[in-house]
Amino acid sequence: MIRLSDIHKRYHTRHGSVHVLDSINLSVAPGEKVGVLGRNGAGKSTLIRLISGAERPSAGHIVRDMSVSWPLAFGGAFQGALTGLDNLRFICRVYGRDAEDKIDYVQEFSELGRYLREPVRTYSAGMRARLAFAISMVVEFDCFLIDEIVAVGDARFHEKCRVELFEKRGDRAMILVSHDPGYVRAHCDRASVLVSGRMHSFDNVDEAYAFYQEHAG
Amino acid sequence: MNGSASPSLLQSWAVQRRVIGALLMREILTRYGRHNIGFLWLFVEPMLFTLGVTALWTMAKATHGSNLPIVAFAVTGYSSVLLWRNMPARCIGSVEPNLSLMYHRNVKVMDVFAARLLLEAAGATMSFIALGVFFTSIGWMDPPEDIVKVMIGWVMLAWFGMALAILLGSLNERTELVEKFWHPAAYLMFPLSGAAFLVDALPKQAQEFILWFPMVHGVEYLREGYFGQSIRAHYDLAYMATFCLGLSVMGLAVMRRISREVMPE
Numbered sequence: 001m002i003r004l005s006d007i008h009k010r011y012h013t014r015h016g017s018v019h020v021l022d023s024i025n026l027s028v029a030p031g032e033k034v035g036v037l038g039r040n041g042a043g044k045s046t047l048i049r050l051i052s053g054a055e056r057p058s059a060g061h062i063v064r065d066m067s068v069s070w071p072l073a074f075g076g077a078f079q080g081a082l083t084g085l086d087n088l089r090f091i092c093r094v095y096g097r098d099a100e101d102k103i104d105y106v107q108e109f110s111e112l113g114r115y116l117r118e119p120v121r122t123y124s125a126g127m128r129a130r131l132a133f134a135i136s137m138v139v140e141f142d143c144f145l146i147d148e149i150v151a152v153g154d155a156r157f158h159e160k161c162r163v164e165l166f167e168k169r170g171d172r173a174m175i176l177v178s179h180d181p182g183y184v185r186a187h188c189d190r191a192s193v194l195v196s197g198r199m200h201s202f203d204n205v206d207e208a209y210a211f212y213q214e215h216a217g
Numbered sequence: 218m219n220g221s222a223s224p225s226l227l228q229s230w231a232v233q234r235r236v237i238g239a240l241l242m243r244e245i246l247t248r249y250g251r252h253n254i255g256f257l258w259l260f261v262e263p264m265l266f267t268l269g270v271t272a273l274w275t276m277a278k279a280t281h282g283s284n285l286p287i288v289a290f291a292v293t294g295y296s297s298v299l300l301w302r303n304m305p306a307r308c309i310g311s312v313e314p315n316l317s318l319m320y321h322r323n324v325k326v327m328d329v330f331a332a333r334l335l336l337e338a339a340g341a342t343m344s345f346i347a348l349g350v351f352f353t354s355i356g357w358m359d360p361p362e363d364i365v366k367v368m369i370g371w372v373m374l375a376w377f378g379m380a381l382a383i384l385l386g387s388l389n390e391r392t393e394l395v396e397k398f399w400h401p402a403a404y405l406m407f408p409l410s411g412a413a414f415l416v417d418a419l420p421k422q423a424q425e426f427i428l429w430f431p432m433v434h435g436v437e438y439l440r441e442g443y444f445g446q447s448i449r450a451h452y453d454l455a456y457m458a459t460f461c462l463g464l465s466v467m468g469l470a471v472m473r474r475i476s477r478e479v480m481p482e
Binding site: 049056078079080091096 | 238239242314478480
């Protein structure tokens with residue numbers, strides 16, 4: 001179970017404090033797929049980072065009773081000066097996994113070939129995305145946090161990702177943030193909509209979609 | 218478990234060790250790479266510094282008011298400076314290049330600092346030992362009179378460097394002025410650090426002034442350990458420990474505050 005109780009997040013900017021998230025409540029049970037819809041800048045990525053624990057809320061509590069992934073966004077969570085392979089090793093060390101038997105999988109899935117041994121900063125956006133996704137699949141979690149995963153890559157790569165994530169790991173919980181209602185509708189049991197820092201939750205995706213169209217679309 | 222909410226202390230310790238280990242490897246790879254002598258630069262670089270200074274001081278016959286063997290004087294002095302002075306330099310601005318790694322919940326600012334500080338301490342220590350062993354074996358230096366005292370002095374200097382590094386590294390996330398001021402400050406502190414002179418050689422008033430600097434006590438103690446009764450050392454380790462403790466508390470407090478605000482990118 002993941003439970004967010006009365007979460008607030010404020011950032012200090014040059015023109016004062018900005019209230020990005022305002023009294024957010026959300027709970028996700030094992031195996032549940034929850035979508036969060038919102039326009040650019042609605043606070044979706046902030047929410048995901050808070051759930052992952054990479055950032056801390058200004059107020060409120062987050063309980064994580066299952067293992068939660070880092071925010072799977074294409075491109076992030078890497079050190080640009082390191083090679084793809086060294087990034088894989090870094091992440092395996094951090095999560096206490098053995099990297100050596102994962103290399104073949106990452107090599108094959110990312111289709112990076114010899115570029116796996118080049119620094120990540122030399123990669124194109126598409127190459128980074130493929131590496132990010134491949135490495136994300138190396139460590140298993142009870143709940144995956146997915147941030148705009150549809151943004152990069154071609155159709156064939158999307159299909160590969162879909163199979164890995166939603167078929168092979170269909171029993172896991174997922175929290176998926178997106179501004180694309182179609183994507184959320186395809187994969188989620190229920191959804192919430194973020195509008196100017198407040199969250200509106202719905203029991204089914206269609207209601208959330210209607211609300212999103214009306215208030216945010 | 219990676220994601221559980223309240224791991225036990227033992228699990229936290231295991232996670233911490235894994236993360237710092239991973240960051241150590243990351244630092245070694247990005248700093249030294251796999252080219253030429255690779256991570257050996259970790260202690261070859263400080264060795265080159267110390268060797269250079271030793272050569273200069275030998276040529277200038279500069280034991281700065283003492284009749285101690287010049288090589289041992291330079292090696293003990295300059296190694297001490299490198300130990301504490303490089304640590305803040307490595308921690309200031311260390312958060313930014315690691316921000317993307319902080320997407321992983323267990324990678325915290327303290328881990329980044331810890332990895333860099335451990336590396337710095339290891340490099341300076343290996344360099345000191347290697348030079349000491351080398352010069353002793355060719356007869357340019359005598360072995361230390363009291364090696365335990367040398368070690369205590371060394372650890373105290375490392376503590377000072379680490380505490381200062383954590384404080385400045387954290388403050389730098391608040392204001393980049395820290396980085397601007399550290400370079401001149403580090404440069405100006407060298408002549409005040411006690412590395413290039415013995416406190417006993419100074420006039421009385423200068424002694425009182427210089428002993429406000431905590432690192433002077435560490436170097437004096439270390440040198441007493443090295444040279445024994447042939448020098449008259451001036452130190453107060455309790456003063457130095459109190460100073461370091463205060464610095465540590467301040468550093469950790471500021472670090473805690475900035476850790477809450479760090480935004481992974």
